Structures are given as structure tokens and as C-alpha cells.
Amino acid sequence: MLWRMGSLPVPRTRLIGRATELTHVAGLVHRSSRLVTLTGVGGVGKTRLAQAVAEAVQGQFRDGAWFVELSPLRHGALVAHVIAETLPLADQTTRPMIDVVAEYLAERETLLVLDTCEHLADACALAAEVLLRAAPGLRILATSRRPLNLVGEEMVVLDPLPVPEEGDLLGGEEDAVALLAERAAEAVPGFTVTDTNRPELVRLCRRLEGLPLAIELAAARLRELSMTELAEKLEDRFGVLGNDREAVPDADPPWHQALRTAIGWSHQLCAPGERLLWARLSVFAGSFDAETARQVCADEWLPVDKLLGLLDGLVEKSILTWQPTGDGERYGMLDTIREFGSHWLRALGEEDLLRCRHLDYYLALAQRGDSAWLGPDQYAWCGRLAAELDNVRAALEFSLDRPRGQAAMELAGALWFFWHCCGFAREGLHYLERALALDTEPSRARARALWVCSLVLSTLGDGRTAEARATEGADMAKHLGDTQAADLARAMVALAVVISGDTQRAKVLALPLFDGHRCEGGLAYPVLASALFLGHAHTLEQEIEEAVAVLEHLRDDCERYGEVWMRAYAEYLLARAELSRGHNTAAQHRGQAVLEVKQRLNDRLGVAMCLDVIAAATAAAGLGERAARLLGMAQQLWDTLGRPQLGLPDWVAARERCETQARTAIGDRSYEAAYQAGRAVPWEAGMAYARSH
Incomplete structure (x- = not known):
């Protein structure tokens, strides 16, 4: 769901103990330190404490607390991208992402939790330094096995949970014992602490040195062992594994003895x-x-x-x-x-073998999604790839670090629909450009990656580079005899020309691809794309009847096959055509129908465009207050996209006309109040308002 004031995960378990640490770190984050780093050995509970701290202080940050999970990331170049994807931010330009994030945070009061930084410490340190310099209201809470080594960093070393003093076998109020008791009850329903088993709990916690993950691993063994048996067997394992470096072959990171023993024992069992x-x-x-x-x-x-x-x-x-x-x-x-x-x-x-299998699986998944995208399952494919994004990144990084054939270009190219249609254009460009730089020889894979790169560049507003990439792809595909890739590349040339504002040339390029063709044998993206660009060009030139004919043709083809993404764009342009005809109610209804599709596909650019057209229809109907609220909601989103109305002069002018009509209807003071109310409305409530009649 877009636009909550924060993105803190729901913890799987309650926090046990850590009251002193929670109060101390929350005070640092809220009052005195702009960068706080929680350090400690693996398994000590850094992430869980950071979640609790963020939850405790999030109400003190006007613009929310945002949890950025970095553990699945394997390349430091994507740190800024992952931060941007966590925030309600979808910049539609080709600026460096760290600059985009810095600009977004500059005037905001925000807490960022950067979780698990140790494997990307240099990249995290650089990002933190840039963002803290740019945004005075920003606070960062990081978790890492080692500090980020920045000036002003407040480092808090998290120790294991307290355990009873040596010889105090009747203790039991300490946090480590409480954790073991609760996890034991989860493993063995009905388990309770008694005078009989309390000494074994205490002995176990002392042996595991109060390390939370080690305690949880040990507690899982209670499904088959009694507490006494567990304590005795673990004691035996310390004698073997506690001094055995082979318990973790080629050990790196530095394993805490209790954790190494607990994991090694779990492994052996x-x-x-x-x-x-x-x-x-x-x-x-x-x-x-x-x-x-x-x-x-x-x-x-x-x-x-x-x-x-x-x-x-x-x-x-x-x-x-x-x-x-x-x-x-x-x-x-x-x-x-x-x-x-x-x-x-x-x-x-087996490392290379399994990583190759992993890459092959996700390449095949992307290719299946590519083949199925122009059909009835677009919502499912969008959700599937979003759920697999961490693994897709891992597969792409492996294919780029250890080139195997043209897998990197094939995977990045096959994911065109995810990059372009589901809100990941900036990340797609990152991978496409790296893959294209890796292998410059002419090939079908390169020709395909070139048109996909052009598509993403046009989405991000760089029409000139997009046209160059598409032209190169078209020439290469033609030389290789790849007709489909050549048509796709030519369609991308038309899109780049539209974005650059040359509508006459765009029509000349798009018309031969469209040429009255219906997709009787299935939908073909070059035809759909050329129809959309042709309809867009007609609309910009106020050739409304020609635009409607092309767009209705496109809509009907999509409807026949259950396709919703391209159909929604056709409906959006038809809504603009209805506005030009003065059919305000029809324009509003079309815009509302498109809004639902764009929300479900995480197409934030499409949502902003829809809000603009609904606002324009509302203002033209004389409903000034509602139009002002809708414009405020749209601006809330355009602020995160980088270029309002994509910089297209006709769309900018339409937005300005809408504002003028709304101000005339209700007056400047009422307009400003309604506009600011829309700009501040929570996202879910705003979307419900926009869809209402």
C-alpha cells in the first residue's frame, strides 16, 4: 500500500527485556544524535531492538519512520534505490538516485532505519553522509556488526541478555531466562517454569551466554528433548564444537562461541x-x-x-x-x-552450481512473465515479481559478476514489463545499462535489451538518449533478421519522439506499425504501443476524432484478451479526449476506472496522471472545492515523481487551467485550504475520495 507515514514491519515476536537499551537508544535517536548505530555480534537482537525503537519514536517524526531492509542486497550501488523504494518516492528522471532521495528528505522530519549494513558498510556510510548533510530533519538508526565510522556517529554496543549470576540456579527474572521460557512454551504447548526445571533453564541460559538467537535455536530442540536432556547434550556439544573451528567451515564472520555452538549443534542434529x-x-x-x-x-x-x-x-x-x-x-x-x-x-x-540454478530459474520466470504479460494475469505477475524482487536482484548481480553467456542482458530485457509497468523504472535502467556495458557485441539479446532500455529512458523523460538506444536496437535487429525486435525498437523510437514533443514525426513513425491492424492472433506489444503513441500524438494536436478512433481500437483489442495495463492507458487518453469534447462526467468516470488499475499495479506515474484528469473534469463541472482537493492529492504524488506532468507543455497547461477554474469557483482562500487538505490527506483515504462520485 502506498503512502503510509512509515513502513515499520510487524514483529514476529514480542520484545523480551531490553527496557534499558530501548529507553537509551530512543532518547539518542529522538533528542541528541542524528546517526545511531547498533552494533553487536550476530544473533544478539539488533534488528528487533531497532524495530522497537522506531515504533517507540515514530510519532515524534512528522514524516514518519521507514524501515530499510538491506540484508538481501548484494551490491552497494543499489542502497539508494532500496531507500527510495521504501519511501513514497518514484522519481521519473535519470538523476543519480542518491540526489533524488536527498532532495526528497531535505525538508522532511524523518527516521530511516538502515537494517543490516555490515556487508555494505562503505555504501551505507556514503549514503548516510550525503543524506544527513542534505536533510537537517533526518535521523538514521543503523544496525551493523561494525560501525559506519562517520563523524558524529553514536555507537551503541548491544550485549547479550542478562543471565543469572554464577551459582544462582534459582534465579529466573533475568531477561535470558524469560526468553527461553517463552520460546519453550511455543515449542512445547503447556510448558511452564517450575521449581524443578528452573535450575536447568538457568544453566542453559548461562551456557548460551544470553545470546537470543542461540537461546531460540536451543528452545526448538525441546520438541524432542526434555529440559534436562537439552542442557546435558548442549554441554557435551560445547566440549566438541566450542573449540572446533570446523563447526563453521572457513568461518567468516567472527562467530560468537555460544552462537557457533548452538548453530553447529542444530546443524548436526x-x-x-x-x-x-x-x-x-x-x-x-x-x-x-x-x-x-x-x-x-x-x-x-x-x-x-x-x-x-x-x-x-x-x-x-x-x-x-x-x-x-x-x-x-x-x-x-x-x-x-x-x-x-x-x-x-x-x-x-556446490556454490556455483546452486547459484547457476538460481539464475536459470529466475531467468525462466522472467521469460514466462514476458510471454504472459499481455493477457489476463497482469496483477498476478506484478505481485509475483514484487515478492521475488530480492531474488531477482541476486540473480542479476550473479549474472553480472560472473558472466555466463548473455544471461544478464536476457534477464534484464525479459523483465521489461516489471521495470516499466510496475514502478521499477530506475532500478531497471541500472541493470540494463550495466548489462549492455558488459557485452557490446551485436546479438538478439543486445537488440532486445536496447529497446527495453529505450522504453525505460522514455519513461524517465530522457527522450534523446531513448531515441539513440532504440535506433541502435532497430538497426541491429534488422541486420540480425529479428523482425519482432526491430518492430519493438521502432515503436520505442516513436515513444521517444513523442516525449521529446515532435508529434508530427511520432505519427509518421507509429502509423506504419499500427496501420489499422487488429491483433487477431494475440496481442503484440509493437502494435499496442504504436497505437497508444499515435493516439497520444493525435490528442496533443487536438485531432480528437482521429485519437478516439485509434484509442478505441486499442481498448477493444486489449479487452478481448483481458489485458488491463495498456487498456488503462488507452482509457486515460480517452478521458483527455472527453475533456476536449466537454464531456466532463464521461472523463471523470474513465479516469476513476483507470485509477483502480494503476493503484493495483503500483504504477505511481499512472495514478498521478489519473488524479490530474479527474481533477480537470471536476473543475470543468464547477466543483471547485473537490477539484482543489484532488489537485492537492495529485501534487502529493507529483512531488515524489520528479517532473510534474512529465514536463509536457499541454499537460502542464491543462493542470494550470484546472487550478484557475477551481480558484474562480470558490475563491483563493477556500482553494488554498482545500488544496492543502488534499496534499496532506492519508493515501488510503485520498484514493477512496478520488474514486467516489
Whole structure:
């Protein structure tokens, strides 16, 4: 959902203890320190405390608290992109993303939580320095195993939970014991602390040195062991694993002894198939579902029919987390657990094999989405790729770091629909340009990546570079005999020309591709795109009847096949045509229908465009207060997009006419009050208002 005042995740468990640390860190963040870094060993609870601190202080920040999860990210160049995607920000220009984020935050009072920075410490430090310099109202709370080493950084070292003093086996009020008791009750329903088992709880917590993750891993064993057996067996394992560096092969990071022993013991107590699956699942970034795990991890050593049972076993042992979602069940793995699995995967000699399988799976997924996009399942594909974004990034990074054929260009090109249609144009450009720079030889994959790059550049307003990329792609595709890629590239030339404002030339380029053709054998993007650009050019030149004929043709083709994304753009331009005809009610109804589609596809540019057209229809009908509120809501979004009305003179003029009509209807003072109310309205309420009649 767009535009909440913050994006704090809902914790899976309640915070136990940490009252002193919570008060101390919250005070630093709110009152005295602009950059606070929580450090400590893996598994000590840095992320959970940071979540609690952000929740406690978010009401003190006018523009909210935003949680930026960096653990799945494997390349520092994307830190600013991930921050931007977390914020309600969708800049539609080609400026450096860190500059865009800095400009957005400059006048705001915001808390950013940068979670898990250690593997990207230099990139995080650079981003933090730039943003803090640009935004006086910004505070940053970072979690990292090592400091960011910036001037003014307040470092808070998080220690393990308190445990009873040595010899105090009847203690039990300490936080570590409370955590173990609660996790034991989750593992064994009905478990309670008694005078009989209390000494074993205390002994276990002392042996695990109060480290929360180690305690949670140990508690998961209570499903098959009594507390006494657990304490005794863990004591034995410390004698073996506590001094055995092979417990974590090629150990890096520096493992805390208690955690190393707890993880190593959990690993040894797993069945052989579970250990192998644990290692192989470490190639996933973020979450994954069971079917993806089967596709990437299963083979003769891990039969397909055993995978679901092995996944359930790893969940029971707290190696995996289980995450029900609206689209099905997904699994996740804590960073420390994933690192352990990665070390074992490397020791097994399977790292390259599994990363190649992972890449192949996501390339095939992107290609299926490409083939199916122009059809009835666009919402599902948008949701699927959004859920898999962390893994898509990991696959792209692997294909760029270790080139294998043309996989990087193929994957970045196949994802055109996700970059362009689902709100990830800036990130798409990042990967497309890296892939194109990696392999400059003429090929079908390069020709395709060129037209996709042109599409994204046009979306971001760089018509000149977009035209150059598309022209290169068209020439290359023609030389290679790839007719489809050549048509797509020529359509992108037409789009680039429209964006640049040369409507006459755009019509000349688009008409041969359209040429009255209907997609009887299925929808073809070059035809749909050329129809849209042709209709747009006619609309800009006030050739309304010609525009309506082309756009209704496009709409009917899309409707026949259940396609909603391109149809919505046709309806949007038809709404503008209705405005030109003076049909205000029809324009408003079309705009409202498009608004719902654009919301569901996370197309923030499309939402802003729809709000403008609904506001224009409302103002033309004499409803000045409603029009002013809608303009304020639209401006709330245009502020995050970089270029209001995409800089198109006709759209800017239409917006100015709308404002003038609204001011005339209700007066300047009433207009300003309604406009500011719309600009400040919560997003969900604003969208409901815009869709109402």
C-alpha cells in the first residue's frame, strides 16, 4: 500500500527485556544524535531492538519512520534505490538516485532505519553522509556488526541478555531466562517454569551466554528433548564444537562461541537431507516459496517428493521462518543462519552450481512473465515479481559478476514489463545499462535489451538518449533478421519522439506499425504501443476524432484478451479526449476506472496522471472545492515523481487551467485550504475520495 507515514514491519515476536537499551537508544535517536548505530555480534537482537525503537519514536517524526531492509542486497550501488523504494518516492528522471532521495528528505522530519549494513558498510556510510548533510530533519538508526565510522556517529554496543549470576540456579527474572521460557512454551504447548526445571533453564541460559538467537535455536530442540536432556547434550556439544573451528567451515564472520555452538549443534542434529537443503537454500535472498525451492534445490540427492517434508523439518528446528502471505506460503532465513549455510555450501563445492540454478530459474520466470504479460494475469505477475524482487536482484548481480553467456542482458530485457509497468523504472535502467556495458557485441539479446532500455529512458523523460538506444536496437535487429525486435525498437523510437514533443514525426513513425491492424492472433506489444503513441500524438494536436478512433481500437483489442495495463492507458487518453469534447462526467468516470488499475499495479506515474484528469473534469463541472482537493492529492504524488506532468507543455497547461477554474469557483482562500487538505490527506483515504462520485 502506498503512502503510509512509515513502513515499520510487524514483529514476529514480542520484545523480551531490553527496557534499558530501548529507553537509551530512543532518547539518542529522538533528542541528541542524528546517526545511531547498533552494533553487536550476530544473533544478539539488533534488528528487533531497532524495530522497537522506531515504533517507540515514530510519532515524534512528522514524516514518519521507514524501515530499510538491506540484508538481501548484494551490491552497494543499489542502497539508494532500496531507500527510495521504501519511501513514497518514484522519481521519473535519470538523476543519480542518491540526489533524488536527498532532495526528497531535505525538508522532511524523518527516521530511516538502515537494517543490516555490515556487508555494505562503505555504501551505507556514503549514503548516510550525503543524506544527513542534505536533510537537517533526518535521523538514521543503523544496525551493523561494525560501525559506519562517520563523524558524529553514536555507537551503541548491544550485549547479550542478562543471565543469572554464577551459582544462582534459582534465579529466573533475568531477561535470558524469560526468553527461553517463552520460546519453550511455543515449542512445547503447556510448558511452564517450575521449581524443578528452573535450575536447568538457568544453566542453559548461562551456557548460551544470553545470546537470543542461540537461546531460540536451543528452545526448538525441546520438541524432542526434555529440559534436562537439552542442557546435558548442549554441554557435551560445547566440549566438541566450542573449540572446533570446523563447526563453521572457513568461518567468516567472527562467530560468537555460544552462537557457533548452538548453530553447529542444530546443524548436526538435522537429518542429512535437511543439512543439504539448508546449505542450498542459502542461495536465496529474501524469501522463497516451496515450488521455487523444489526447482532450485531438488535433484537425485534431494528428491522432489522429499522437499516439502524437509522444509517443514527446518521450520520446526527454527532454521527457517514460515511466512503466510496473501499469495501463499513463503519461507525465510535469518542472516546468521544463511551465512552458516553459505559456508557449508562452499565447503561442499556446490556454490556455483546452486547459484547457476538460481539464475536459470529466475531467468525462466522472467521469460514466462514476458510471454504472459499481455493477457489476463497482469496483477498476478506484478505481485509475483514484487515478492521475488530480492531474488531477482541476486540473480542479476550473479549474472553480472560472473558472466555466463548473455544471461544478464536476457534477464534484464525479459523483465521489461516489471521495470516499466510496475514502478521499477530506475532500478531497471541500472541493470540494463550495466548489462549492455558488459557485452557490446551485436546479438538478439543486445537488440532486445536496447529497446527495453529505450522504453525505460522514455519513461524517465530522457527522450534523446531513448531515441539513440532504440535506433541502435532497430538497426541491429534488422541486420540480425529479428523482425519482432526491430518492430519493438521502432515503436520505442516513436515513444521517444513523442516525449521529446515532435508529434508530427511520432505519427509518421507509429502509423506504419499500427496501420489499422487488429491483433487477431494475440496481442503484440509493437502494435499496442504504436497505437497508444499515435493516439497520444493525435490528442496533443487536438485531432480528437482521429485519437478516439485509434484509442478505441486499442481498448477493444486489449479487452478481448483481458489485458488491463495498456487498456488503462488507452482509457486515460480517452478521458483527455472527453475533456476536449466537454464531456466532463464521461472523463471523470474513465479516469476513476483507470485509477483502480494503476493503484493495483503500483504504477505511481499512472495514478498521478489519473488524479490530474479527474481533477480537470471536476473543475470543468464547477466543483471547485473537490477539484482543489484532488489537485492537492495529485501534487502529493507529483512531488515524489520528479517532473510534474512529465514536463509536457499541454499537460502542464491543462493542470494550470484546472487550478484557475477551481480558484474562480470558490475563491483563493477556500482553494488554498482545500488544496492543502488534499496534499496532506492519508493515501488510503485520498484514493477512496478520488474514486467516489
